[in-house]
Amino acid sequence: MTHPAPVPPFQIRALNADPDTLNQLCTLIIQTVANGESVSFMHPLAPADAEAFWAGSLAAAHRGERVVLGAWQAEQLIGTVTLLLDFPPNQPHRAEIAKMMTRLGHRGKGIATALLREAEGLAGQRGRTLLVLDTATDGGAAGLYEKLGYTLAGEIPDFALKPHGGLTGTLLYWKRLEQV
Ligand SMILES: CC(C)(COP(=O)(O)OP(=O)(O)OC[C@H]1O[C@@H](n2cnc3c(N)ncnc32)[C@H](O)[C@@H]1OP(=O)(O)O)[C@@H](O)C(=O)NCCC(=O)NCCS
Numbered sequence: 001m002t003h004p005a006p007v008p009p010f011q012i013r014a015l016n017a018d019p020d021t022l023n024q025l026c027t028l029i030i031q032t033v034a035n036g037e038s039v040s041f042m043h044p045l046a047p048a049d050a051e052a053f054w055a056g057s058l059a060a061a062h063r064g065e066r067v068v069l070g071a072w073q074a075e076q077l078i079g080t081v082t083l084l085l086d087f088p089p090n091q092p093h094r095a096e097i098a099k100m101m102t103r104l105g106h107r108g109k110g111i112a113t114a115l116l117r118e119a120e121g122l123a124g125q126r127g128r129t130l131l132v133l134d135t136a137t138d139g140g141a142a143g144l145y146e147k148l149g150y151t152l153a154g155e156i157p158d159f160a161l162k163p164h165g166g167l168t169g170t171l172l173y174w175k176r177l178e179q180v
Contacts, residue, residue, distance in 0.1 A: 007109045007110060008073055009073070010071045010072060010073045010078060010079075010111065010114070011071070011072050012069055012070070012071050012072075012114060012115060012118045013069070013070060013072070014061070014067050014068065014069055014070075015058065015061070015068045015069065015070045015080070016058065016061075016062075017054075017055060017058035017059065017062070020075075021058075021070065021077065022051060022054055022055065022058070024070075024076070024077035025050075025054040025068075025070075025077065025080060026047055026050040026051050026054060028077060028079075028080060028101055028103055029041070029045065029050050029053070029054070029099075029101065030044075030045045030047065030050050031103070031104060032101045032104075033045040033163045034163070035104060035163075036139060036162060036163050036164050037101075037136075037139060037163065038135075038136035038138075038139065038140060038160060038162060038163065038168060039099055039101060040099075040160075041053075041163065042161065042163055043163040043164050045163075057082065057099075060086070064085070065084075065085055065086035066082055066083060066084045066085055066086065067082070067083040067085070067119070067122055068080065068081075068082050068099075069081050069082070069083070069115055069118055069119060069122075071102075071111050071114065071115055073106070076103075077103070078102065078103045078106040078111055079101060079102040079103060079106065079111040079112060079115055080099060080100070080101055080115070081097060081098075081099065081100040081101075081112070081115040081116060081118075081119050082097070082098045082099040082100075083095055083096070083097065083098075083119040083122055083123055084096040084097075084098055085123075085126065085128070092127070093127070093128055093129045093130055094128060094130045094131075094132065095123040095126070095128040095130075095131055095132075096131065096132050096133060097116065097119060097131060097132075097133040098133065100112055100115065100116065100141065100144075112141070112144055113144070113147075113148065116144075116148055117148075120175075120177060123177060124177045124178065128177065129176060129177050130174065130175075130176055130177070131150075131174065131175045131176075131177060132172070132173065132174045133145065133150065133172075133173050133174075134170045134171060134172050134173070135170065135171050135173070136159075136160070136162070136168045136169070136170060136171075137155060137157075137159075137168050137169035137170060137171055138162065138168035138169070139162070139168070140168075140170075140171065142171050142173075145173050146173075148175075149175055150173035150174065150175045151173060151174055151175065152171060152172070152173055153172040153173065153174055154171075154172055155169050155170065155171050155172070156169055156170050156172070157169040
């Protein structure tokens with residue numbers, strides 16, 4: 001009987017805007033987009049546009065409006081997810097999951113699951129009790145979210161362009177968190 005190869009250890013931590021982290025985040029999102037996966041951008045994603053996006057995101061994290069988490073294996077960033085916290089005054093209990101990506105070659109090893117669980121824990125610590133997210137109908141990660149207990153609210157057809165062109169719908173998911 002064959003056993004799955006053991007997963008080398010990885011650490012998850014909140015990311016800051018240091019040059020190496022920024023550079024690795026840019027590589028990750030450029031590769032993800034080139035692979036045809038929907039994370040808001042079209043292929044080819046110019047390095048300057050990737051950098052502008054992540055610099056803005058990490059600046060928002062510095063202001064406490066979001067948390068950008070990274071999974072590290074030694075010095076390599078192998079995955080990321082963002083927890084959005086900046087919502088209107090009538091939604092203080094809500095947070096959103098965004099920009100979930102695992103580096104190609106490191107997929108299927110529980111990296112995204114660990115990142116998502118960490119993000120859920122942080123959301124709970126901040127008193128957030130309702131999480132929402134969306135994922136592309138075509139090539140998105142619905143299976144991952146359903147495995148982790150997210151409920152499908154519905155689908156919006158023809159919501160966005162895929163990185164290499166052609167429209168895809170989006171699937172909207174939600175999950176209630178236990179109050180901590
Ligand atoms: C989606 C993504 C982050 C998953 O990363 P990962 O680290 O491989 O995920 P995990 O190893 O934690 O997967 C956990 C489970 O979810 C399932 N899953 C993972 N990705 C999936 C996908 N794209 N579609 C359906 N199910 C998926 C797996 O089957 C796995 O179940 P198993 O343990 O029974 O095999 C990765 O495929 C990715 O970076 N995709 C491109 C970017 C993207 O589409 N992000 C989602 C934007 S909303």
